[in-house]
Amino acid sequence: QLQLQESGPGLVNPSETLSLTCTVSGGSISGTTYYWGWIRQPPGKGLEWIGSFYYSGTTYYNPSLKSRVTISVDTSKNQFSLKLSSVTAADTAVYYCARPSRTLRAQDAFDIWGQGTMVTVSS
Amino acid sequence: EIVLTQSPGTLSLSPGERATLSCRASQSVSNYLAWYQQKPGQAPRLLIYGASSRATGIPDRFSGSGSGTDFTLTISRLEPEDFAVYYCQQYVGSPCSFGQGTKLEIK
Numbered sequence: 282q283l284q285l286q287e288s289g290p291g292l293v294n295p296s297e298t299l300s301l302t303c304t305v306s307g308g309s310i311s312g313t314t315y316y317w318g319w320i321r322q323p324p325g326k327g328l329e330w331i332g333s334f335y336y337s338g339t340t341y342y343n344p345s346l347k348s349r350v351t352i353s354v355d356t357s358k359n360q361f362s363l364k365l366s367s368v369t370a371a372d373t374a375v376y377y378c379a380r381p382s383r384t385l386r387a388q389d390a391f392d393i394w395g396q397g398t399m400v401t402v403s404s
Numbered sequence: 405e406i407v408l409t410q411s412p413g414t415l416s417l418s419p420g421e422r423a424t425l426s427c428r429a430s431q432s433v434s435n436y437l438a439w440y441q442q443k444p445g446q447a448p449r450l451l452i453y454g455a456s457s458r459a460t461g462i463p464d465r466f467s468g469s470g471s472g473t474d475f476t477l478t479i480s481r482l483e484p485e486d487f488a489v490y491y492c493q494q495y496v497g498s499p500c501s502f503g504q505g506t507k508l509e510i511k
Contacts, residue, residue: 389495
């Protein structure tokens with residue numbers, strides 16, 4: 282059974298870079314034709330798609346965050362990572378890694394989610 | 405970006421009643437519309453994709469309908485575990501986007 286697990290610091294200083302990792306178990310990132318993505322949810326608010334990537338290197342980012350986001354993969358560890366630079370309090374949110382339900386689609390209905398990790402931006 | 409507007413913001417019903425939740429898109433999304441359920445402290449769970457197809461393991465009391473700009477999620481007979489927040493999502497346009505949510509609470 283495929284499972285996703287986010288990890289990373291729960292507190293980040295303003296203007297610094299937020300870094301999170303998603304570990305995939307029960308399946309291989311590079312052994313399938315699925316994209317893998319990040320979605321976030323500020324406290325008490327709705328969901329926002331951050332971006333998705335394919336293990337070969339193709340990435341798609343939300344234009345609202347594109348200048349600050351990098352998603353990368355470490356296939357040897359079966360992990361993918363999110364980096365968000367120049368963070369402010371507005372980036373405080375629960376960050377989820379998730380997988381679209383259909384192959385070869387960067388944006389789709391997301392059927393597998395990690396449990397989420399809360400990141401607070403504060404000094 | 406396509407904007408999704410969900411209504412009502414809060415819906416107060418009793419177990420056993422029928423729930424009807426609405427999602428309206430700012431432009432046509434064809435049938436590229438999904439519904440999610442989210443309980444406190446949990447990740448969203450996919451209920452419906454393609455506007456009307458139930459995801460794996462979702463009870464048949466959940467049904468989705470609509471196309472174009474107007475969509476409905478119906479829960480035929482509410483169970484205690486159905487009280488949660490529900491989100492719609494469109495994935496025809498980039499970036500994909502989510503509605504602001506409808507909170508389904510016990511009356």
